[in-house]
Amino acid sequence: MKKGDHLFLVDGSGYIFRAYHALPPLTRKSDGLPVSAVLGFCNMVWKLTQDARNTDVGVVPTHFAVIFDYSSKTFRNDLYPEYKANRSAPPEDLIPQFGLIRQATKAFNLPCIEMEGFEADDLIATYCRLACDAGGDTTIISSDKDLMQLVGATVGMYDPMKDRQIGVPEVVEKWGVPPEKMIDLQALTGDSVDNVPGVPGIGPKTAAQLLEQFGDLDGLLTRAGEIKQEKRRESIIANADKARISRELVTLKNDVPVIEGLDDFTLHEPDGPKLIGFLKTMEFSSLTRRVAEATGTEPADVQAVAVTIERADTAHGPDVGFGVPAAAESAVGAVTDEAGGSTAAGREPREGDTPSLLSALRFEDATARKIDTSAYVCIRDTAVLKAWIAEAMEAGIVAFDTETTSTDPMQAELIGFSMATAPGRAAYVPLAHKSGNGDLLGGGVVENQIPIREALGVLKPLLEDKSVLKIVQELKYDLVVMSRHGIDVAPFDDTMLISYVLDAGTSGGHGMAALSEKWLGHSTIPLKELAGSGRSFVGFDQVDIDKATAYAAEHADVTLRLWRVLKPRLAAKGLVSVYERLERPLVPVLARMEQRGISVDRQILSRLSGELAQGAARLEDEIYQLIGERINIGSPKQLGDILFGRMGLPGGSKTKTGQWSTSAQLLEDLAAEGHELPRKIVDWRQLTKLKSTYTDALPGFVHPNTKRVHTSYALAATTTGRLSSSDPNLQNIPVRTIEGRKIRTAFIADKGNKLVSADYSQIELRVLAHVAEIPQLTQAFADGADIHAITASEMFNVPVEGMPAEIRRRAKAINFGIIYGISAFGLANQLSIPREEAGAYIKKYFERFPGIRDYIDATKAYAREYGYVETIFGRRIHYPEIRSSNPSVRAFNERASINARLQGTAADIIRRAMVRMDDALEKAKLSARMLLQVHDELVFETAEAEVEATIPVVRHVMENAAMPAVSMSVPLHVDARAANNWEEAH
DNA sequence: ACAGAAGCTTA
DNA sequence: GTAAGCTTCTGTT
Secondary structure, eight states: OOTTOEEEEEEHHHHHHHHHHHSOOOBOTTTOOBOHHHHHHHHHHHHHHSOGGGSSSOSOOSEEEEEOOOOSOBHHHHHOTTTTTTOOOOOTTTHHHHHHHHHHHHHTTOOEEOOTBSOHHHHHHHHHHHHHHTTOEEEEEOOOGGGGGGOSSSEEEEETTTTEEEOHHHHHHHHSSOGGGHHHHHHHHOBTTTTBOOOTTOOHHHHHHHHHHHSSHHHHHHTGGGOSSHHHHHHHHHTHHHHHHHHHHHSOOSOOOOSSOGGGGBOOOOOHHHHHHHHHHHTOHHHHHHHHHHHTOOGGGSOOOOOOOOOTTTOOSSOOOOOOOOOOOHHHHHHHHHTTGGGGTTOOOOTTOOHHHHHHHHHHHHHHSOOOTTSOEEOOSHHHHHHHHHHHHHHTEEEEEEEESOSSTTTOOEEEEEEEEETTEEEEEEOSOBOSOSOSSOOOBOSSOOOHHHHHHHHHHHHHOTTSEEEESSHHHHHHHHHHTTOOOOSEEEHHHHHHHHHTTSSSOSSHHHHIIIIIOOOOOOHHHHHOOGGGOOOGGGSOHHHHHHHHHHHHHHHHHHHHHHHHHHHHTTOHHIIIIIITTHHHHHHHHHHHOEEEOHHHHHHHHHHHHHHHHHHHHHHHHHHTSOOOTTOHHHHHIIIIIISOOOOOOBOTTSOBOOOHHHHHHHHHTTOHHHHHHHHHHHHHHIIIIIITTGGGGBOTTTOEEOOEEESSSSSSSOOEEESSOOSOOOOSSHHHHHHHTTEEOOTTEEEEEEEESSHHHHHHHHHTTOHHHHHHHHHTOOHHHHHHHHHHOOOSTTOOHHHHHHHHHHHHHHHTTOOHHHHHHHHTOOHHHHHHHHHHHHHHOHHHHHHHHHHHHHHHHHSEEEOTTOOEEEOTTTTOSSHHHHHHHHHHHHHHHHHHHHHHHHHHHHHHHHHHHHHTTOOOEEEEEOSSEEEEEEEGGGHHHHHHHHHHHHHTTTTTTOOOSSOOOEEEEEESBHHHHO
16 A cells, blocks of 8 residues: 555444444345345445545545454453443344345455454554555544544545545534544543443533643543532542543554455455345345446346355344343332331231331232242143132232233234232233244244133133232223223222322332332343334234243233232322322223224314415425525524524524524514514424324324224323323314314214313412412402402502503413412513513512412422422322432422422312213213313213203312312312314313 | 434423 | 423434
8 A cells, every 4th residue: 555545444333233223124025134234335335436426435445445343342341341231132133234244345345354352443443554654545434433533634534324524623523622532532421332431420512621621631630620610520530540441442452463454455346247146146136237337247147146144143243231230229228218127027927017017028028039930831721721710719819911912002902911819920821822924824823822702701700800809010001902802800909000109209110110120129021022122023922922921921920019019008108098099090981081082083184284284385485585595494403503604693592402592482582573584484383393293193093993093191101190191192282373273173073972171270270279378369269250360460559450461461470480380580581571570570479479488488398308299189299309409400399399289289180070070970871971181171072962961060070079088268160161173162 | 223302282 | 480292303323
């Protein structure tokens, strides 16, 4: 190699992963072999090796090599055993492509370089240095930040997937430091993917700023005491060693004893027949054609060649990591603490044990017996199933779980079920597992499974038996699935809901995996180990029955053990009535609502979608006219660059990632100053939002059989006790703008029916008036007065009559502010007034309503003392961070806890109404059915003739929902209306 | 494929 | 200033 020569080094391993995820899936037609990354690789290499005019790099390579990782074990593992330890196995359909890409490289007549003990990056670094020594230039084909330290006068990078050159300026722009400081920057930031530790709390922005200030890592570490920010200083001093080891890990080795020299990399003309042989084997027809043309080869004369296809267990490529999940020791501490230390040590529970003692004993019991997933029974015979069911009947208690093909219970097909009668004693009953590898003729039902009708016939009496308690995790799902098979499961307990009642607001969710870790110290088998994930995901019916047995029976076993630990805790904490009145009975109510669904008129949506598309297209044209370029308007990044960079509009704030903010608020302000463009962008966003989120998405949720839309309500998703709705979310259907409201006209009643919408008026303010005992507000609600006007009148001494709209608007904002845990900052933002003015309003408000200030102070003090707040029905919401030393974290938790009492109480009230509603309607012999809940609103469908009789019943149940548990000092008021669609009923 | 940011919809 | 979920874009594995 000599001066003027140009070496191309392709980061083969890096490319494989990126291509795999970036490119659409592609399989070889003849046999389904996954080849998308192989095709991407071949296209790229072909382009790069052709004449410079055909490439995007703009230079002609004289030397060319493709570099791979040999395996994930390298000298870095000796430096730091955890290095890359949390890498997971590559996706199954990528594995055969590792070998194929190496074979592709050889077919291109290119050197295929890898070396045991070194990463591809080290080899690249070494060849860069060799080329530089010889006076040549190098282009690294990669976009990996780990390679950016090599960039310099003779070394550049090129990202083939984004067609982007990466030189010194690009590195500085992206990372804030020149390439030679990348090593120090990475040493500070670390890399969670490769398990490079770095310094906790230091990200790229901070690292760049520190390196600017102190020159380099050594300078920073020696003078760390000079850093002003306390946390940052302490973290850097405490983690200096981690930074040093990180620097070693990220520093690429440029003196690897390589075997091939640069002269071996001299680029030759491609060998047409050899390359075409490989491409034909891969069935890449269009690339075959192009290569044939360029090399003057006749493809028909070339035979496809044999390739080696590696199986998952023999493939090179990144090894599976050894990351072992940390044991959940916290749970041990939690329980024994509450049980009073060691009093619970290893004895049998006795009659008369206190609930907390019992819970601790059960906890010990549950964790002492280790979970052995290989010890479960697979039931494939009706007689055996009957014996298990008899055992469950005898026990009076059984944990139960279903296995299906979908997370949507309305679409799910039942594949099997599992049950547990005692810890460790669990079984799985396969019903509809299929065999075959998914080819067209395969997919036959596996033999020796109990016929589904027969099994369910045996199971039904158990699930419906009043004397047998069924324990289920996330009960609602199974309730819907079993209800579709004509089984009404009762009575029941739901471990997810018990956890939610006990621990809403504490870290960690209430799903089975999290609860098992937390309470049993046991990691459950992840579904993806059985069924894969992403593109390789298969339905549960394709899962091997032995594996399914371990997985499914484990669920029943874990559920039962969780119940034994958690259920006594309810009593220990005085939360039984919350669970029994607000949570458990709502499950079948919601299950029925979800199963009913609501009718949606697809024609209306389709017409609206067309109108929105037209409107958006017109605005798009006008926007392109104004900016003189066709950018992606949906990209805030591009938009910000054009608006505030090139066009020089007065840009406001930047977001936390340093981008220009293009929020609607900011664009509205610009529009108000007379700029034409921002208005159009805001309008365009509204139209495209309505189209993509609603008119285009909703029809996809119409169920093929019922022709209705079935949302899914989550009972344990919010901290405050509200429900949430998803797939689709029917709790955020537009209502504020006229364009948005049109979407509601598509939600319709079936023929002969009406929709009835009933909503609580100002429920959270009424709750506030009640709990804070504010006489003026209580009186105003009793009088049925305009609450915001009364507030304004009290504050500003103006009569309600003839009050200017602006005055009332401000009082309204303050009222809402109180519910949200008011701050001067927030109120100022909302009203677009200076913070001082907002502060003065709040002061004035508290002077007139001192009871509210007392209420807020009392709530904060309570939350700080106990770590939680309670609704008036006793629901607990935890705020573990309320004592944080960070003032903004603390303030946030204070606001949230103030809001939680109000929002949570309102949520409890509507829950109580929902639990009673079906009974009340039945007693009144009405056909009305509850369909939707939107926090303070219930939507029903009812026979047209019964509308007049239905509304008073609904109103009565809702308005008296707090009774008799709580007699509120403020009346609840419900507005209700009937119409053919949701827009008119609301 | 997935995660995070930005933005927008609701109560 | 509270509580959610969904879509698009962007960057990364």
